Amino acid sequence: MSAVDLARLQFALTTSFHFLFVLLTLGLVTLLVIMQTRFTLTGAPVHERMTRFWGRIYVINYALGIVTGIVMEFQFGLNWSGLATYAGDVFGAPLAMETLIAFFLESTFLGLWIFGWGKLNRWLHLALLYLTALTAYASAFWIMAANGFLQHPVGYRVEGNVLRLDDFSALLSNPTFTSALMHVIFASITVGGVFMTGVAAYHFIKRTPEVDFFRRSLRMGVITTALATPSLIGAGFAQFPVIAEYQPGKSEATSWVGAPLGFMILIGMTLMMVSWLTLPLLIKDTVVRMRFPLYLMVIGIPLPFVAAIFGWMFREIGRQPWLIYGLLRTEDAVSHVDASQILLSLIVFTSLFVLLACVDWALIARAVRRGPDVAPAPVSPLVVTL
Amino acid sequence: METLWLVVLGVLTVGYFALAGFDYGTGLLLPFRKRDETLRLMTPFFLGNEVWLVAAIGVLFAAFPRLEGELLSGAHSVFTLVLAGLVLFMAAVQLRLWWWLVFTGALTVSVGWGLFLAHLLAAPWPTALVMPVLFALHGWVFQTRKWALFPITALLCALPIPLAFSSIDTNGLMAHADTLGLLAWVAIPIIPLVVLLQWSIVAISSR
Numbered sequence: 010m011s012a013v014d015l016a017r018l019q020f021a022l023t024t025s026f027h028f029l030f031v032l033l034t035l036g037l038v039t040l041l042v043i044m045q046t047r048f049t050l051t052g053a054p055v056h057e058r059m060t061r062f063w064g065r066i067y068v069i070n071y072a073l074g075i076v077t078g079i080v081m082e083f084q085f086g087l088n089w090s091g092l093a094t095y096a097g098d099v100f101g102a103p104l105a106m107e108t109l110i111a112f113f114l115e116s117t118f119l120g121l122w123i124f125g126w127g128k129l130n131r132w133l134h135l136a137l138l139y140l141t142a143l144t145a146y147a148s149a150f151w152i153m154a155a156n157g158f159l160q161h162p163v164g165y166r167v168e169g170n171v172l173r174l175d176d177f178s179a180l181l182s183n184p185t186f187t188s189a190l191m192h193v194i195f196a197s198i199t200v201g202g203v204f205m206t207g208v209a210a211y212h213f214i215k216r217t218p219e220v221d222f223f224r225r226s227l228r229m230g231v232i233t234t235a236l237a238t239p240s241l242i243g244a245g246f247a248q249f250p251v252i253a254e255y256q257p258g259k260s261e262a263t264s265w266v267g268a269p270l271g272f273m274i275l276i277g278m279t280l281m282m283v284s285w286l287t288l289p290l291l292i293k294d295t296v297v298r299m300r301f302p303l304y305l306m307v308i309g310i311p312l313p314f315v316a317a318i319f320g321w322m323f324r325e326i327g328r329q330p331w332l333i334y335g336l337l338r339t340e341d342a343v344s345h346v347d348a349s350q351i352l353l354s355l356i357v358f359t360s361l362f363v364l365l366a367c368v369d370w371a372l373i374a375r376a377v378r379r380g381p382d383v384a385p386a387p388v389s390p391l392v393v394t395l
Numbered sequence: 396m397e398t399l400w401l402v403v404l405g406v407l408t409v410g411y412f413a414l415a416g417f418d419y420g421t422g423l424l425l426p427f428r429k430r431d432e433t434l435r436l437m438t439p440f441f442l443g444n445e446v447w448l449v450a451a452i453g454v455l456f457a458a459f460p461r462l463e464g465e466l467l468s469g470a471h472s473v474f475t476l477v478l479a480g481l482v483l484f485m486a487a488v489q490l491r492l493w494w495w496l497v498f499t500g501a502l503t504v505s506v507g508w509g510l511f512l513a514h515l516l517a518a519p520w521p522t523a524l525v526m527p528v529l530f531a532l533h534g535w536v537f538q539t540r541k542w543a544l545f546p547i548t549a550l551l552c553a554l555p556i557p558l559a560f561s562s563i564d565t566n567g568l569m570a571h572a573d574t575l576g577l578l579a580w581v582a583i584p585i586i587p588l589v590v591l592l593q594w595s596i597v598a599i600s601s602r
Contacts, residue, residue, distance in 0.1 A: 072489040075442075076482050082452050083478055087471055090464020097460020098570045105578055108453025109585045116446045117592045124439055124600040174574045344468035354475040361482045372490060 012348040013340045016088040019355040021325070025318050026362040027081050030074030030369070032317055035149060035194070036201020037067040038142045040233065049135045055222060062222075062381040063205070066373050068123065073369045075116065080358055082108070088351060089332070091342030096172045096333055099165045100158055103180060107151035115144035149193055157186025160324070161255040162333050172336070185255060188248045189324070195241035196320070199280060200313045202237055206230030208377050210306035213297050222381055224294060231287050231296075238281035245277065245320075252327075256334060259327035266326050269319035276316035280309075396575050400458040401565065403582050407454055408560075409553040411447035412508075416552030418444050420534015422484060422501025423527060430494045433538060439600035441488055443593035445481075450589075457578055462568040470514045477507030505530045508556065515559035525555065 010018075041064055048056035085092060085104075092100065121129075122137040129137075157180070158164075164179030165172040180186070209227035212219065252259050260267050283305075290296035297303065332339040421437045455463045467474055484500025486492065509523030516522065533548040569575070 069490065073486060075445075076485045079449060079481060079485075080478050082449060082456075083467060083474060085456060086452070086463045086467030087474055088468070090468045093456055093460040093464040097456060097463070098574045101457030101460050101570065102574055102577060105453045105457030106581060108450050109578075109581050112453075113446055113450045113585060113589055114592075116442055117589050117596070120439075120442050120596045121592060121599070124596050128599055128602055168571075173571045174577065177577055344464065344471070346468050346471045350471045350475075353472060357475055357479050358482075361479060365482070365486060368486065368490065368492070 010348065010352075012346060012351050013343045015348055015351040015355055016343050017339065019088065019351065019358065020084060021322075022355075022359050023077065023080055023084060023362060025321065026366055027074070027077040028317065028321065029314055029366065030070055030077055031149075032197050032200040032314060033070045033204060034067065034074050035145055035197035036199070036204065037063060037070070038138075038145050039198055040201050040205060040229065041067060042138055042142050043229070045135050045138050049131050055225065058222060058381045059226065062376075063226075066376050068119075069372050069376060070369060071119065073365050076365060077362060078112070080362075087354065088344050088346070089342050090344040092332060092337070094171070095337055095342070096158075096162075096165075099162075099172050099174045099180070100155055100333075102174055102177065103151045103154040103158070107148055107155070111144050111148035111151055115141055115148060118144060146194065149197075150190060153190040153193060154180055154183070154186050156324075157183040157189060159333050160185040160189075160328060162336055184251045185248075188244060188251050191244035192241065192248065192320075195237050195244055196313065196317050198237040199234055199241050200317070202230050202233030202235075202284070203280065203313050204230070204310055206234060207307045207310035210303040211377065212380065214300075214303050214307065217380055219380055224297070227297070228291055231284055231291060234280060234284040235288055238277065238284060242274075242277050242281060245274070256327065259323075262327045262329050266323055270323040273316045273319035273323070276312050276319075280313060280316075283309075396572055396579070397565070397569055399579060400454070400569065400575055403586070404451065404454050404458065405557055406586060407447055407451035408557050411444075411451055412553040412556060413549035414440070414444035414447060416530050416533045416549065417537035418488070418534075419484070419501045419505050419527075420530040420532065421538060422488070422497045422534070423505065423531040424534050424538060425494050425498045425501075428538065434488065434491070434494075434497070436538060437488075439597050443596060445485060448481075454578075454582065458570050458575055459565060459568055460570055462563065462565060470511055473507060473510045473514055476510065477504055480504035480507050501530075502527065512555050512559055515556070515562075526552075529555070 041060060044056055044063065045060045047053070048060055118137050118141040122134065122141055125134050125137060161183060162172075163183050164174065164176040166175040167173075205226055207230075209223040209230060212223045213227070217223065260270070287296055287302065290299070290302070328334055330338050330340070332342045418437060418441055421433055425433060452463075455466075480500050480503025482500075483496055484504055487496035487500050505527035506523055509526035510520065512518075512526060513520055513522040529548070529552045533552045536544045536548045
């Protein structure tokens, strides 16, 4: 394989792994906001215990997600120096906004939330979670703005052989950004809903004594999925006119690029249909007494993750052969580095990320199996051994 | 405007090495100290320390786009080593995986930064050992709470790489004034805010 093929493969693999963490982080933080708000308003212990249990899973996932994110950030400079050289003035702006406004602040607010547990005024503590969620969404906002620019470059002028920033607001009203941002946000919330449903269903299968705790979680998961999926699908279909206008050749970029798109739509439709069918079955816990849907809920956990990766495959492979659509070809942006060096980093990062994904899965599974604490315990693995 | 961004990048880089330096040092000292106690001392600082690197690279990309690519791709394998070490170290510390993984991660990152220093100075590879030694010293000062020495070892960790950088002429490598002006509105208030918030994390957790 050539350097450009290896660099593309590496980017695809590392981004996909990173995005798995991102999806769950965004989805869970949204649900945590609801749980902790209810706790702060009512003071009911069940909401506090829910915040702790789901919060621990969230923090495990966040901790490993950060690590994959750092590799992502370096990768632009390592393998795609042509992108920074040519378009760094424009593309770099939303990327720097992401690191400074979103990520730098997000991790700091989260740190305060973790270490402030039980030590801060509860309204202040709730405010910290809101700020963490807000900056997490800001992260998605800036990354999608940067990606929107690659799909349909706007707000630039050409000066010599580089791009200059001309109109920053054009980057934020870019149609390939706005339509996709909503899609990504609702995809994350769907992941959160499906994940929570599946974990709660697992505990009903195991007949854990925590019936009230997991009944509430199951309801929250199903209702979240039912509410998020119509908007998810709507925001998905809303992108087709945008693609038709700005990237007419997208579905012909390679012969098979339509396949992931088809599977993604199929999964999205299925999740919407199943979640709406489950809604009436929540009455009097019918769905729990039927039992067999519980198994489907557990098996269904990976589905929205898979759909999201398929969605990205369509969006990114469909942009080829361009890195910046119509301006910079992918092959011209790759760094002047030996293929062997890229192969080395490909092997190193891919094996580490596979390992991280397994560790993440194992630790989350362990936290899930242990169930909610009977006695209060620190919320974070940063504080104490799991 | 150009000077401002050199200062911002300098502050972030110095911040990263001065803070994360004692994380790596702590990792390097693990075989010789009480492991649980040693890691517990570092815990409230850890996440805050490491994110300075992310901010520094973000600024490097946006404000110095024509430097970033050359710098990173020019030392491709060195950064592969640094990142592999970071991945192992961060995962192992945050999830308390195994102490020897924390140590291996810290050693890999430190040697990686040392190799980068050697690369910047075009010095022979034994120069790489400078960084692990400095980090270990800084970690020892932090762990034994010799606060009078702390600023000195912090500077010793922070300065080698920014100083080696200063030989690079950034003319023509920086972004256009329009981009720099826009980002200045963000970068200038954020850095003191983050310092304040990270300070609060440490203050709260020691309560």
